[in-house]
Amino acid sequence: MxxxxxxxxxxxxxxxxxxxxxxxxxxxxxxxxxxxxxxxxxxxxxxxxxxxxxxxxxxxxxxxxxxxxxxxxxxxxxxxxxxxxxxxxxxxxxxxxxxxxxxxxxxxxxxxxxxxxxxxxxxxxxxxxxxxxxxxxxxxxxxxxxRKVRFIGDPLQRIAEDHLRILRFFRFLARFGDAPDAEGLEACVTRAKDLMALSRERIADELLKLLVAKDAVGVMRLMVDRGILLPVIPEITAEGVERLAALAPREAEAGVAPNAMRRLMALLPADPAVAETVGARLRLSKAQRKRLAIAAAAPDSEPKALAYRSGVEGAVDRLLLSDRPVSETVSIRDWEPPRFPLSGGAIVARGVKAGPDVARLMRRVEDQWAAEGFPDAARVEAIADVMVGQSL
Known part of the structure; x- marks a missing residue:
């Protein structure tokens, strides 16, 4: 040879x-x-x-x-x-x-x-x-x-040696495989409860890598069908896989790279409390948990206003996870939110006593400014005049 x-x-x-x-x-x-x-x-x-x-x-x-x-x-x-x-x-x-x-x-x-x-x-x-x-x-x-992901030797023995190999089997299948090795798959199903012995950080690391792999949707569907993640993340269900299946082509259409946090949120019920629970269980970083929580909320305003309040990253996640037109995501994908051109001193100068009323009026002016599409400083001054006049 x-x-x-x-x-x-x-x-x-x-x-x-x-x-x-x-x-x-x-x-x-x-x-x-x-x-x-x-x-x-x-x-x-x-x-x-x-x-x-x-x-x-x-x-x-x-x-x-x-x-x-x-x-x-x-x-x-x-x-x-x-x-x-x-x-x-x-x-x-x-x-x-x-x-x-x-x-x-x-x-x-x-x-x-x-x-x-x-x-x-x-x-x-x-x-x-x-x-x-x-x-x-x-x-x-x-x-x-x-393109066959196959254990060396006896799959059950290899998994007994290192339980993380269950998740690695599916990650490599999502990245390189065409079809699962039948013996390896059955071993992973048999030993799925072994995942409970692993640190949640190790589970999260493998799962997040899997979620951005080429065939993440197909492999996640297989994992849910065979109950692989049930012992450690029961919140991921068949409905979540279908949300992930809907998200992936929306990302591609919007020209947005797949993101593990966004895709994890697709797999979970759209509930900030669930997002926080799963994020804490997986020992995600504060930044990752915050992104997950933002993505869990439905978009509630027009794209630029949403991006101003949630950050562009958070707004892109929320829009892509919704059924809003992909064009809305494209409109903010590369947008840089402007800086609010008004200070608290400008409110005080209009006769409002320093204190909580200043912060409240600032929020009202800022909300109106965002709702009007971020007009120039002159328009902000006019909005402030009206808002303060109504409060005095």
Missing amino acids: DRMILPHADWRDRVGLAGLARVLTPARFVGGAVRDTLLGIPVADIDIATPHPPEAVIDMLKESGIRVVPTGLQHGTVTAVLESGPVEVTTLRRDVSTDGRHATVAFTDDWREDAARRDFTMNALYADPVTGEIFDYFEGLADLEA
């Missing part, structure tokens, strides 16, 4: 990468960089595997003048900091024990043993940094060509 050679890609010309590989010889590129290059898509992260123990890797890099950060020594991982960016270097390893969340590893010099502990066949492809020769121990090339 002819050797498979990794096609050339821009990332292989990164400054310092060839030198790093030479220092670590024997070393091979592994995982996503190899997979994505074979698929002809951009590579984000570069990982290198080597049989050298992590302490030896640190010494080798320091002696070569390469900055190194011990990012995960207990798992054999260090980060080489090159001029062109970081590269993760991991010693070949095998699992000694696992509990579904954490693994204790031992280092090895056996490439196949290292490959055997990885999750899917398409992620267990290695490439020689010099020749580009690809090393495939579990028919990953065939699965990649068929």
Whole structure:
């Protein structure tokens, strides 16, 4: 059989990468960089595997003048900091024990043993940094060509080792797959309750990545149909999947990139309280939870007024999640809201005593200004004259 050679890609010309590989010889590129290059898509992260123990890797890099950060020594991982960016270097390893969340590893010099502990066949492809020769121990090339996301070995055992592999199975299916591997799918269904043992941060990280993948709608429909998320996010229902299915083409029509928060809100009932509950459970950041809550409310004014009050981002989310014309989203997509050209001092100067009445009148003037389409400062002064005159 002819050797498979990794096609050339821009990332292989990164400054310092060839030198790093030479220092670590024997070393091979592994995982996503190899997979994505074979698929002809951009590579984000570069990982290198080597049989050298992590302490030896640190010494080798320091002696070569390469900055190194011990990012995960207990798992054999260090980060080489090159001029062109970081590269993760991991010693070949095998699992000694696992509990579904954490693994204790031992280092090895056996490439196949290292490959055997990885999750899917398409992620267990290695490439020689010099020749580009690809090393495939579990028919990953065939699965990649068929767009088949397949566990290495027994799917139930792989999930027992790391429960997060359930969500990774569906994320990779949404990004790369054409159809689910039947054995892998059934294992995920059988072990779905294992997700309850994971940290909510890890669940959120995988789910949000899945939601912006190519086939997010189809895969979310499959997950809901098979009850995958029921143990951890029961608020996501078939109705939510249909809202997501309606949202995706609206995003495309509006020329707006898919957004995980917006898509998560589509999956949930349109209720700010539910959005807050789910956001808190998933340990989302304050900014993410705020965006989710804003998106949960229906649009209640014309687009620019809505964007002024909710922010352009929030208004785009609310409009796209509604049944309002997509043209309204387009009208504010690149709009910059103006600054309100009136200060509280201008209200006081009209004879209103400093205090809560000033803030109340300011809000009334601002509301009218927004309702009129943000007219110029002269019109704002006139609105203020009327509002203050009515209050005195």
